[in-house]
Amino acid sequence: MSDLRELYQEIILDHNKNPRNFRVIEDSDHMAEGFNPLCGDRLTVYLSVKGDFVEDISFEGSGCAISTASASLMTEIVKGRSVEEVRALFEEFHKLVTGRGGQTRSLPGAEKLVVFHGVSEYPVRVKCATLPWHTLLAAFSDKEEPVSTE
Numbered sequence: 001m002s003d004l005r006e007l008y009q010e011i012i013l014d015h016n017k018n019p020r021n022f023r024v025i026e027d028s029d030h031m032a033e034g035f036n037p038l039c040g041d042r043l044t045v046y047l048s049v050k051g052d053f054v055e056d057i058s059f060e061g062s063g064c065a066i067s068t069a070s071a072s073l074m075t076e077i078v079k080g081r082s083v084e085e086v087r088a089l090f091e092e093f094h095k096l097v098t099g100r101g102g103q104t105r106s107l108p109g110a111e112k113l114v115v116f117h118g119v120s121e122y123p124v125r126v127k128c129a130t131l132p133w134h135t136l137l138a139a140f141s142d143k144e145e146p147v148s149t150e
């Protein structure tokens with residue numbers, strides 16, 4: 001179990017150090033800002049949606065390792081998925097990080113989200129992990145007001 005924990009830790013640190021899709025999409029058709037005052041995490045999510053599918057997604061901002069790694073993995077995993085699938089993924093992810101299960105294994109391609117399982121032991125970190133997802137959902141609906149976890 002501790003080997004697995006170390007592996008998860010390594011994946012999170014890698015995504016924090018080299019965040020994927022960390023850029024601005026100049027001609028994005030959706031965007032939203034998110035803020036977690038508890039930790040100081042701030043990010044902007046950019047989206048290009050074609051039909052019902054996420055054609056491209058990116059983010060930028062600054063935050064702790066958990067929020068940055070979560071945003072990075074999220075962009076990797078949701079690219080190419082339908083809006084409906086993304087909503088379902090977030091539900092499972094939310095269950096996972098709040099220690100209520102979460103069936104990431106049943107969501108092909110999203111198994112990696114399990115690396116955030118340990119977050120459920122640190123309630124204060126749950127908001128760091130879920131901020132990018134809340135912001136993504138806000139981007140779908142073009143929320144003008146920044147999303148705040150408080």
Ligand code: ZN
Nearest residue numbers: 039041064128
């Ligand atoms: Zn944080």
